[in-house]
Amino acid sequence: DVQVVESGGGLVQPGGSLRLSCAASGFTFSRYWMRWVRQAPGKGLEWVANIKQDGSEKYYVDSVKGRFTISRDNAKNSLYLQMDSLRVEDTAVYYCATGYCTSNDCYFAFQYWGQGTLVTVSS
């Protein structure tokens, strides 16, 4: 069975840092682009960052550029999000998600998702 499990959320003060982790199993992790998506309280989903299969390419939404860093460890089937200079508006549930791949090809979509980890930025 596919499992995607986020961890590392919690309460942090504005300006602080937090590192989220995502442990994946049940699929060939190294074959997939990996993504972070967040949902602020009462709001919709927001794409945050992507990382290519080998970690060579990383992309971010403008609001987190220069503050967040996405990374992965294919040997550990794990994805990470280092969040620095956190702001109140970064408060959200953070989801780890995969790209979508079939046996033949990969597509621009989000296939497997975790249940999320809550990050609260508040003084």
Place this chain on the structure above:
Amino acid sequence: QSALTQPRSVSGSPGQSVTISCTGTSSDVGGYNYVSWYQHHPGKAPKFMIYDVDKRPSGVPDRFSGSKSGNTASLTVSGLQAEDEADYYCCSYAGSYTWVFGGGTKLTVL
């Protein structure tokens, strides 16, 4: 990177059909055939329902269908069932390996 526009809520009776719209711009929905849809029951992991505008991944019932015209994509749910009650989000590729989601639509089965 502005969010795509979705109606806040839609509703229908069991067995009926409902359509959820998703409006973007020529830089996202209108510029690429990479619209996807997700079903989200609060507190659970979102579920992948549609990709490439109108394709269903394995295991998604054919009651769910997608389409697009210009800058607006749509998700139609036919033969409504109680378990379809959830939040639905559209998502579009926006170029340069970036994505934009809609604000979400709450589907209520009356």
